[in-house]
Amino acid sequence: MKVYFIMGSLNCKEAPELVLEKALKGGVTLFQYREKGEGCLSSADKKALALQLQKICRKNHVPFIVNDDLDLMISLNADGLHVGQEDGDIREIRRRIPDKILGVSVHNAEEAQTAVQIGADYLGVGPIYATSTKLDTRDVMGFSVVKELRAKGITAPIVGIGGIKEENAFDVVEAGADGVSVITAISHHEDPERAARGLLQQVEEAYKERLV
Numbered sequence: 001m002k003v004y005f006i007m008g009s010l011n012c013k014e015a016p017e018l019v020l021e022k023a024l025k026g027g028v029t030l031f032q033y034r035e036k037g038e039g040c041l042s043s044a045d046k047k048a049l050a051l052q053l054q055k056i057c058r059k060n061h062v063p064f065i066v067n068d069d070l071d072l073m074i075s076l077n078a079d080g081l082h083v084g085q086e087d088g089d090i091r092e093i094r095r096r097i098p099d100k101i102l103g104v105s106v107h108n109a110e111e112a113q114t115a116v117q118i119g120a121d122y123l124g125v126g127p128i129y130a131t132s133t134k135l136d137t138r139d140v141m142g143f144s145v146v147k148e149l150r151a152k153g154i155t156a157p158i159v160g161i162g163g164i165k166e167e168n169a170f171d172v173v174e175a176g177a178d179g180v181s182v183i184t185a186i187s188h189h190e191d192p193e194r195a196a197r198g199l200l201q202q203v204e205e206a207y208k209e210r211l212v
Contacts, residue, residue: 001122001157001179002203003028003196006067008035009049011187017052023186024060026196029179031057032082032103034067050076063101070096082124085111094119103159107141112149116156124181125149127162128172143175150176166198173206 005020005028012019020031033053035046050066054076057064065080066073070093073081080101083093094102104115105124112123125145146158160172161181169180180199189195 001030001159003199004030004032004159004161004179004181005186005196006032006034006161006181006183007187008033008037009041010035010037010039011183013188016049017056019187019192020053020056022192023196024056024062026186026193027200028062028186028196029200030063030065032065032067032181034183035069036067047072047075050078054078065101065103073097073100080121090115090120091118105161106145106149108145109148109152109154112145112154112156113152116154120156122157122159122178123149123154124159124161125177126160126181128160129163129168131163143172146172146176164199166195166202169199169202170206170209173203174209179203 005023007016007019009016033050035041041049050072054064063079065082066078067082068087070081080103081097082103083090084105090104101121102119103122103124104120106112106115115123127140128142130140146160149158157178159179159181160177164172164180164182165185172180180203182199186192186195
């Protein structure tokens with residue numbers, strides 16, 4: 001969960017396969033294929049890219065997660081699926097993929113508790129900071145929800161998302177998250193490998209600080 005990279009064909013300034021290779025070399029620990037937005041790939045092209053990215057993840061022994069598309073996840077035998085609150089019946093999804101990783105986006109303690117009860121393996125919380133990558137996000141919440149979930153005894157892994165970059169990744173983990181999730185902080189960086197390495201260093205420094 002330390003550095004969770006999310007990417008689709010629209011998020012890259014160079015070939016997605018190349019961006020992912022560099023990001024994994026820099027230390028990305030989890031990858032999610034998210035193909036959304038105007039002009040995104042569909043059907044056969046979407047699956048073809050997913051297969052290429054999945055092969056790269058497998059070669060590097062990093063889990064490959066699919067965003068939202070349950071049928072694609074099943075057809076690829078991917079490592080898991082990530083869904084939002086509006087992406088279907090989470091309980092039914094968990095029933096259909098009992099042995100796969102299931103991540104759920106949550107925005108408050110009630111959603112988090114429900115997701116954990118259903119069997120979510122991790123929680124995505126955000127947007128922590130303002131972001132322009134997703135136009136349909138909710139209001140910026142800062143660290144408030146992360147801290148609330150921990151205060152209420154929720155121990156499930158939490159990854160913060162939204163506007164996170166190397167300069168603020170330390171603060172997200174120090175607040176109680178297990179890791180940071182980013183898109184453009186890596187995919188738009190002139191050196192994706194260096195960007196990933198910088199994020200990982202900040203996360204690991206925050207881990208050390210929490211142990212003091």
